[in-house]
Amino acid sequence: MLNEKKVSSSFIYFFGAFGGILFGYDIGVMTGALPFLQQDWGLESATAIGWITSSIMFGAIFGGAMAGQLSDRLGRRKMILISAVIFTIGSILSGVAPHNGSIFLIVVRVFLGMAVGAASALVPAYMSEMAPARLRGRLSGINQTMIVSGMLLSYIVDFLLSGLPVTTAWRLMLTMAAVPAIILFIGVLKLPESPRFLIKNNKLNEARKVLSYIRPKEEIESEIKQIQDTAKEEKLASKNVSWGSLLSGKYRYLVIAGVGVAAFQQFQGANAIFYYIPLIVEKATGNEASSALMWPIIQGIILVLGSLLFLLIADKFKRRTLLTLGGTVMGLSFILPAIINLVIPNASPMMIVVFLSIYVAFYSFTWAPLTWVIVGEIFPLMIRGRASGLASSFNWIGSFLVGLMFPIMTASMSQEAVFAIFGAICLLGVFFIRTCVPETRGYTLEEIEKIGENRQANKKTA
Structure with a gap:
């Protein structure tokens, strides 16, 4: 039983943080794809190049803002799953963009950016709610490590695919972003919901079950009480x-x-x-x-x-x-x-x-x-x-x-x-x-x- 509990917590923390790798991968992949895209489409307009590259950040502005509110209604886990689906669809659509389809690619990357923004908000929130207090201080640093690791992974994939024909290279680089998205989706299917979300929605028994995977038995009730007190303070704050x-x-x-x-x-x-x-x-x-x-x-x-x-x-x-x-x-x-x-x-x-x-x-x-x-x-x-x-x-x-x-x-x-x-x-x-x-x-x-x-x-x- 003890070993099962240990594996469960490791699994939770690994896939809880995996969203940071996906976020970094999607941010970095255009770095290598852009030179090939320029050659393939004969792109010379600085404005078009700027929009194709930055459109993902434009979408992220809205994705980050919406994710916080929606995750309070639907749950952190469900929103990460939705983000993974958007990541997958957006990556595939980017790779099959019609020739000289700058507008199509920009629109798709804005759509993809909403998932990037959501991941940037949801992953740290989920991890901070799952991890014990003694580990929270390093979470910002660990999340940053995951993001830059995802960026490095995308740079390596771009380099490995750079020997392919120009048209194939950039399309495959962008489509490959779907692979970590699918891995994230499969992993998160087995993740529990955040105990904080469950307690705020009066699902105390489910919250106890989740906390039993990741906390010593003697700490569970005191943490539930602490979360309930904090939730009351936040509810008061939102009104005033x-x-x-x-x-x-x-x-x-x-x-x-x-x-x-x-x-x-x-x-x-x-x-x-x-x-x-x-x-x-x-x-x-x-x-x-x-x-x-x-x-x-x-x-x-x-x-x-x-x-x-x-x-x-x-x-x-x-x-x-x-x-x-x-x-x-x-x-x-x-x-x-x-x-x-x-x-x-x-x-x-x-x-x-x-x-x-x-x-x-x-x-x-x-x-x-x-x-x-x-x-x-x-x-x-x-x-x-x-x-x-x-x-x-x-x-x-x-x-x-x-x-x-x-x-x-x-x-x-x-x-x-x-x-x-x-x-x-x-x-x-x-x-x-x-x-x-x-x-x-x-x-x-x-x-x-x-x-x-x-x-x-x-x-x-x-």
Whole structure:
């Protein structure tokens, strides 16, 4: 019986986290497919390239917002199953897009993006509700590791398929995203529903059964009581809090801090590298982008290693210290190539790619995971649901705009100039961290809320 229980909990945590791999795979797969798609369709319009790439993030803006509300009605498990079905259908439809069917592909990828946005919201929520309290602190880091592992997997698949004929290569790359979606669907069929959802829907016996798979017997009743108390507080909060409350004096400081960090994470330009690195290498060296598919794999390995490093150092350094370090190095990595290019016009064109790798290395263990740690702990309970949703929306909007605008910007100015703009935004992000974001490491949620209240009180008396 003990062994069965152990296997059950491992199965639950593995497939609970598997959605992060699927999310990362779908985000990364277009990186390798795009150069082949451009060759096949003769795509030269920077706007069309930007929309095909970023349409998945546009859909994610809405998918993330809807998933939270629907999962409260239908359950976390059922919504993950629906997302897996959308992933599968969207991936297959992407692969069979009609020739020169840019509009068709954009619409399908918006549809697919809704599942991506849903997964980005549902997977952390499901995992945090299933895992015991002592493991929740690392969940943001583990989820980040799963996402970047999914991205790396997509880069490897793109590389392995790159020897096929142009038309077949990109279609198969996009269709292959259905494989992890089907694996997720089969695995989640056997997963239990979140005990928190069951308790909120007065299914106490089912909740006890689920908790018996993943908790010691003596902890089950106390956890049920705790979940019931929290659910009552949240119900009260939903009645008394409106969207306008987020910017009321009591909460304004913490809301601006959390939403600002989420927005800066994307506007700093990381996704310009992840989505367009083959095209960046092509522009820097003159070689075809389809022959530069080793570079995404290198970036993916750096991302995975950085996420593992974060798991080791997450609780050893202050949040603001890591974000300041990361943002400063990231900003300089973007700005220095432009300066060197001005001073030494004949500098090696690969210099920019080396600096981009430095950027990715520091991003991977600072801003990438820490953004979601801060968003998870900075908002007071009364506004947490709405504020977290707002932060997620701003993050996806930033991701969409960077994906859309990067090819348009590089069509009208040099890559070095475009990255220098992103570098300036990185340094603005550091200024924001130092002036507008409180330290949250080591503080309880109540103490963090008090920091916000004290800040507002000091402003009134100043």
